[in-house]
Amino acid sequence: MNAIRKSVILVVDDDPLVRVHSYFALEDAGFEVVEAGNASDALACLDRRPDIGALFTDIKMPGTLDGVGLAKAVHDRRPDISIVVTSGAGDISAATLPGAARFIAKPFTGAQLSRILHEHID
Helix, strand or coil: CCCCCCEEEEEECHHHHHHHHHHHHHHHCCCCCHHHHHHCHHHHHHHHHHCCCEEECCCCCCCCCHHHHHHHHHHCCCCEEEEEEECCCCCCCCHHCCCCCEEEEECHHHHHHHHHHHHHHH
């Protein structure tokens, strides 16, 4: 019997409550989820997990890279990874994001998040 392989999503948000909401919504939608609280941890996780297929990141985060910088760094390293960026501070211009990255505004529901990631990955 072959096991169905789940898509792996890296969720990055410095707010633990938002991160856990995203984690459970995506897990319920059938994804395997790994998480990080900042861009540095996310890049380290990306190095450890070559099976990551998508990045879901908040824009506003502490550290040397914000979410847009993280999205660009991930796209440069792994252009095969689907990228979805979120913020509660308003829409972000598509020109600001790398490649085919998508934007979803906060607040979002778990169903909206899982739908946009399924569409973006498939």
